[in-house]
Structure formats: structure tokens, C-alpha cells
Amino acid sequence: MKKREPVKRIDNVIFFPGLEKRLTDKGLENLEKKKFNEAINLLEEAREHDPDNDEILIGLVLAYFEASSFQKAKALAKEMLHKGIGDYLQMVDLYLTVLIQLHEYQEIVATIEVLLEEKEIPPEKYDHFLTILQFSRRMAENRQPDPDPDTESNTYDITPEKTNVYELNLFSIDNLNEQMLLVSSLAEKNIRPYLPEIAEYLAAEAGHPFLKTILLSLLKEQEIDRELSVMKFEMEKKVIPTHLPEVREEPRLKEVKALLEARLESENPVLFENSFRMAERNFFISYPLELQPKSTAAWAAAFHHLAEYYLGMDTELHYLSGEYEVQVKEIEEAIAMIEVIEKISYPNI
Numbered sequence: 001m002k003k004r005e006p007v008k009r010i011d012n013v014i015f016f017p018g019l020e021k022r023l024t025d026k027g028l029e030n031l032e033k034k035k036f037n038e039a040i041n042l043l044e045e046a047r048e049h050d051p052d053n054d055e056i057l058i059g060l061v062l063a064y065f066e067a068s069s070f071q072k073a074k075a076l077a078k079e080m081l082h083k084g085i086g087d088y089l090q091m092v093d094l095y096l097t098v099l100i101q102l103h104e105y106q107e108i109v110a111t112i113e114v115l116l117e118e119k120e121i122p123p124e125k126y127d128h129f130l131t132i133l134q135f136s137r138r139m140a141e142n143r144q145p146d147p148d149p150d151t152e153s154n155t156y157d158i159t160p161e162k163t164n165v166y167e168l169n170l171f172s173i174d175n176l177n178e179q180m181l182l183v184s185s186l187a188e189k190n191i192r193p194y195l196p197e198i199a200e201y202l203a204a205e206a207g208h209p210f211l212k213t214i215l216l217s218l219l220k221e222q223e224i225d226r227e228l229s230v231m232k233f234e235m236e237k238k239v240i241p242t243h244l245p246e247v248r249e250e251p252r253l254k255e256v257k258a259l260l261e262a263r264l265e266s267e268n269p270v271l272f273e274n275s276f277r278m279a280e281r282n283f284f285i286s287y288p289l290e291l292q293p294k295s296t297a298a299w300a301a302a303f304h305h306l307a308e309y310y311l312g313m314d315t316e317l318h319y320l321s322g323e324y325e326v327q328v329k330e331i332e333e334a335i336a337m338i339e340v341i342e343k344i345s346y347p348n349i
Contacts, residue, residue, distance in 0.1 A: 020049040028059050035312035036067035054086035061094055068273040073098045105140035131184050138187050168194055170201050183214055191222045203229040213287045220244050232289055244288050252296055253283040259300035274307040282341045293333045297326040302334035
């Protein structure tokens with residue numbers, strides 16, 4: 001006969017056998033259902049019973065991340081790295097993903113440079129981390145004053161050899177990370193020799209919307225002023241990159257943010273943060289399209305509604321219709337489009 005697991009007692013509170021497993025399973029189930037606050041509560045309780053369980057801790061980092069509690073996600077991921085909990089490279093990936101959301105590019109650069117120096121990166125992951133390193137270096141430089149020209153730069157040469165020719169072959173590569181590597185390598189190059197292929201990629205329905213946004217940003221940065229066709233979600237738009245707004249400076253995104261701030265920032269900062277992060281994701285993926293419905297209020301109400309739903313809160317479209325002074329039908333139209341875009345979202349780096 002199998003022995004029963006002994007009952008735990010902590011601070012005079014009795015915990016029955018298998019409780020942490022039930023809490024973990026329920027927490028991960030809520031995480032999958034995008035009920036992030038409920039997932040956090042359950043996984044935090046499970047952690048009290050089993051503080052070094054990697055399944056619990058990884059689930060908790062992901063729940064913090066999805067709930068936009070990025071500082072908590074960063075602190076826990078960093079603690080796990082220091083303690084050696086979980087798969088090391090998986091945890092580094094997770095930690096870097098959180099740092100990207102926090103725009104802590106200097107920390108990303110420092111972390112990856114340590115991995116390179118200590119030769120901790122296996123060959124099959126080398127290009128992956130170099131892509132992130134190059135991107136983060138660029139972002140860190142853009143956020144700092146011009147460096148002293150007399151100061152030497154201690155950097156790695158990470159330009160892939162394959163981009164020495166004027167073909168990217170984006171259509172022949174299925175792996176999105178490899179495509180990202182190729183596109184990122186153009187940041188410090190003259191992009192003009194690659195324009196014919198980039199124009200073809202932007203105009204094709206097959207191209208990934210995320211990658212098209214990155215390409216458009218590079219074209220704008222390098223002052224490309226020719227007209228190009230961009231195809232996303234079976235919709236086409238003619239654009240001139242130099243005439244486009246910055247991705248995060250799109251007028252409609254700023255208007256949506258203003259509406260969400262007015263209703264949520266003081267009353268419910270967590271809900272505001274989740275709503276706006278979702279808006280940023282969706283506008284990044286759909287850039288430079290102006291999706292239907294035209295009503296900015298409908299989009300703000302839709303992000304508000306979905307953020308409430310993902311946080312496990314009660315939500316009512318008729319109430320939001322009155323709050324944002326917009327028809328329920330328009331909110332539903334925006335919700336349907338958001339759900340399509342959310343299935344794409346950002347690629348896993």
C-alpha cells in the first residue's frame with residue numbers, strides 16, 4: 001500500500017498533500033485563459049509552498065509579464081538566473097524579453113556580452129542572441145547623447161556574411177528569427193541596394209506583418225522617399241516611408257492613449273497599463289494601416305474591454321458604449337480585428 005504524503009504545517013496553518021500541484025495547475029490554466037490576475041494569485045500561493053519549483057516560477061514570470069507587471073517579472077527572472085532555477089538559456093530569453101518591454105537596452109547588451117565572453121551560447125542559438133544584441137545596441141545608442149569621438153568602442157562584428165550580397169532571400173527563409181537577423185543587419189548598411197526585394201516583400205500578402213513594420217521603420221530612418229505598396233491583412237496601402245509617422249507616434253495611437261488615460265490611469269492604473277500595452281502591440285503590427293472602424297473611441301473601448309476580460313474582470317459592452325460615447329457595433333468590430341492581430345502579435349524572440 002502506497003504511503004500517504006505527510007501533511008505540511010507552516011505557521012500553524014495546515015497544507016494538505018498535493019495542494020501546491022493543484023494551485024499550480026489551476027494557475028497555469030488561468031494563465032492560458034488570459035486571466036492573469038487570478039493566475040498570479042494562485043501561482044504566488046503555490047510558490048509559498050514550493051519556492052524553488054521552476055514550473056511555478058516560470059508561470060509566475062509569464063503571468064507578471066502578461067499583466068504588465070514588468071518590474072516584478074524582471075526581479076523574479078533575475079532571481080531565478082542567479083539561483084540557477086530552470087533551463088538557463090530559456091531563462092535568459094525570458095529575462096531579455098522583459099528587459100525589452102522595459103526598454104532597458106544597456107542591461108540587455110551587458111547580459112548578452114557576458115554570455116559571449118563566457119562562451120555560454122550554443123552554436124544553434126548564436127545568431128538569435130546576436131540579433132537581439134545588435135538591435136539593443138542601436139536602441140541604446142539612440143537613447144544616449146553622442147559618444148566622445150576619442151572613446152574606443154568595444155563591440156563585436158556581427159554582420160552576417162550572407163548580407164554582403166544584394167539579396168536578402170526573405171521569401172526563401174521560413175524561420176522568422178533568421179529573417180529578423182537579416183533585416184537587423186541592414187540597420188547600419190545602405191538599404192537602397194536591397195530596395196527591389198524589400199518592395200516585393202512589403203507588397204506580398206505572405207510577408208509577416210511584424211517584419212514589414214521593422215522594414216518600414218528602417219526605410220523611414222534611411223529617408224527612402226519612393227512610393228511603395230504595403231499589404232497586411234488582405235488590405236493594401238500606398239506609402240512613402242519619409243512621410244510616415246514614427247510607429248509609436250501614430251496619431252490614432254496617441255488619441256487612444258489619451259482616451260484610456262482619461263478613464264483609467266487614476267482609477268485603475270493596472271487596467272490602463274494592460275489596455276495601452278495591447279494598443280501598442282496592435283498598432284505596431286497593423287502599421288501603417290488605418291483599420292476599421294474609423295472611430296478612435298471604438299478602439300479605446302475595445303482595448304478597455306479586452307484588458308478587463310484578460311484580467312478576469314466583469315465587463316459590459318453597453319456600459320463602455322456609454323462611457324466612450326460610441327455604438328456597441330463599432331466596439332465589436334474593433335474587438336474582432338484586435339483578436340485577429342493578437343493571434344499574430346510579436347514573434348517569440
